[in-house]
Amino acid sequence: MKRPASRPSRTGLFLKRQKRLLRPVIGLVLLAGVGGVAYLALPLPIIQQQIAPLRDKLLGTSALRVTSIRIDGANLTSDSAIRAALNIAVGDPVLNFNVSHAREMLTAMPFVDHVSVERHLSGEIDVHITERPPYAVWQHQGHFILIDRQGQKVPDQGTNDKDATAFAKLPLVVGDGANENAAALIDVLLQEPDVKSRVTAAVRVSDRRWNLSLKDGATVLLPEGEEAPAIHRLARLNASTQLLDRPVVLIDMRLPDRLTIRERPSEPPPPSTMPQVGDAAKNAAIPHAVPTGKDTPHTPPHHTPTKDTPRSSATEESRDE
Secondary structure, eight states: OOOOOOOOOOOHHHHHHHHHHHHHHHHHHHHHHHHHHHTTTTHHHHHHHHHHHHHHHHTTTTGGGGOOEEEEEEEOHHHHHHHHTTTTTTTSSSGGOOOHHHHHHTTTTTTTEEEEEEEESSSEEEEEEEOOOOOOOEEEEEEEEEEOOTSBBOOOOOTTTTTTTGGGSSSEESTTTHHHHHHHHHHHHHHHHHTTEEEEEEEEETTTTTEETTTOOOEOOOTTHHHHHHHHHHHHHHHHOOOGGSSSEEEEEESSSEEEEOOOOOOOOOOOOOOOOOOOHHHSSOOOOOOOOOTTTTOOOOOOOHHHHHHHHOOOOOOOO
């Protein structure tokens, strides 16, 4: 007698049913994989061309456009120059903005030390610029160089001789070592605006001390290491005696106990116009004045005493030891 066939289990029936359902799904996955591999094998330009409409549609949505550009920290650089370097405007697609390229362009601009650029998908672009402002102009070996307070060259990226008018009000320092010692001298001059307004340049002598060149052509010789007391003293003298308004060519302040002033030589009087007569006899008949002490009085050089008792000298040579 035959045994009846065993009934299939519930698990077997479930798996058999799932196999029938999974066959078309597995076929679709395999087909998609083969299609993906074939698509990736296409050249990149073809792929970009095919996805360009989708990208443009995505970028064209109003939610992904630039709504504002905020710039701060720029004092020497104009907003128009910064916006031109960013190469983006309000209303442009925000995803088209290249942050790295914008940062490189801004860093290469004059007087920019470093820069931070941020792009937000909400539409804001934030630009923060840190500048290294010039403190003075250093004339060295025939070149004019913008320097900061520490005497270091400002990263002006080649704007020398182009933007000279923009920095005409900066102090001018000249000579070896002038850049490294300029800040201390300029700080003192800022305390005496009347003296500073007359200074056209500060010349470093042997990298030890300073000479001040004034607008009227006079030169002030400052002592080594005692520039501040000398400049304050000069300001007091000028306030009490108008020393800097006098016709002087040199003010020597190198010695603490005396002040030597060299005045400008007085202009010679115009030559007298004597009649020119060709005939010797007629010429002899013309009376000639005989010079006497009364006719040619000697006028001593004028000297205004000050409380520092400056000594006026027209021949004394002033030189560095």
